[in-house]
Amino acid sequence: MTRAEVIAGVLARLTDDDVVVAADGAIAREAYRALDRPRTFYMLGSMGQVASIALGLAMTRLERVVALDGDGNLLMGFGGLALVGGLKPANFYHLVLDNGAYATTGGQPALSQRVDLAGVAAAAGYRWARRCHAPQPDATALEQWLAAPGPAFLDVVIDADDPHPAPRIPMTPEEMARRFQRSLQ
Amino acid sequence: MTTSRRLEALRRRGVGFVAGVPCSYLKRFFAACAELPPTAFLPAVREDHAVAACAGAWLGGVQPLAAMQNSGLGYCLEVLTSLHLMYRLPLPMLVTDRGDEADFEEHRILGQRTRALLDLFAIPWREAQLGSEDDEAEWLVATSRARERPAVLLLGRGRDS
DSSP states (O other), X not given: OOHHHHHHXXXXXXXXXXXXXXXXXXXXHHHHHHOOOTTEEEOOSOTTXXXXXXXXXXXXXXXXXXXXXXXXXXXXXXXXXXXXXXXXXXXXXXXXXXXXXEGGGTOEEOGGGTSOHHHHHXXXXXXXXXEEEXXXXXXXXXXXXXXXXXXXXXXXXXXXXXXXXXXXXXXXXXXXXXXHHHHTO | OOOOHXXXXXHHTTEEEEEEOOOGGGHHHHHHHTTSOTTTEXXXXXXXXHHHHHHHHHHTTOEEEEEEETTHHHHHHHHIIXXXXXXXXXXXXXXXXXXXXXXXGGGHHHHTTHHHXXXXXXXXXXXXXXXXXXXXXXXXXXXXXXXXXXEEEEEOTTXXX
């Protein structure tokens, strides 16, 4: 499956109340293209902090918080797994779009090809953690993940190729933050 | 039960979420934080995660505060610049002022450039005094909110009230 198919599949299964944090780079752009929604926060920088931003939201909100992470992004901020696994916010749903590479910077290989990300999440204390290889009945995997007790972690292996990359998001960072913040008031 | 005048003053100014990494200059403060409700205190594993979580709390509608040693500012720089400064997010920060000549060597190189580093990114700062906790909490929260950016209260040795 492609990044676009997985992101569209996740967003289609959420309600308007759910809160999303989308990782900087291709993931945020794809989330915007697939389904722009006020309760999605689009990261532009701060690589490695997807889980931490989402954790700050999960600790202060009652709604479900979904972190759309990348494999390289997660590896950069690996301590975030300890925070989520240690504190166990029940409304935290972590999905890794795992292409085994740094796609935004030219496809350089990432160590996720050799590190069991779901195994680390489970060891850190996530209540549910799986790895899912595409193509398989991915709809089932997404549904199991979203129905699992939180914090729940799903590492989805996606195609390395991205034939139709999404363009940059036509909003200023300030507009992104204000709209997201207003949607939670 | 550990009480901290500093934490109480900040809570009176609306701080409802604290994230940080301890420093020995903030033993009392962190001991009091550990007694907050579990959703109001994040014992972070590194300072960049702490400030990123504070951004999430702010966006979620809760006034955050980050607390750390000044050595942690180095880890935070990417997040403070490409999250807080770029999206214009307020963040009051309690940062210890390590690195004077009496301090250990490992604190000196970054510690003695703390003010220059904050000035470089136009992050307002002020030095904490004992007995001024209320005024300083007011300045810290109000300044970061009015200027929509991080603001720093620097805590030297013996200022952990």
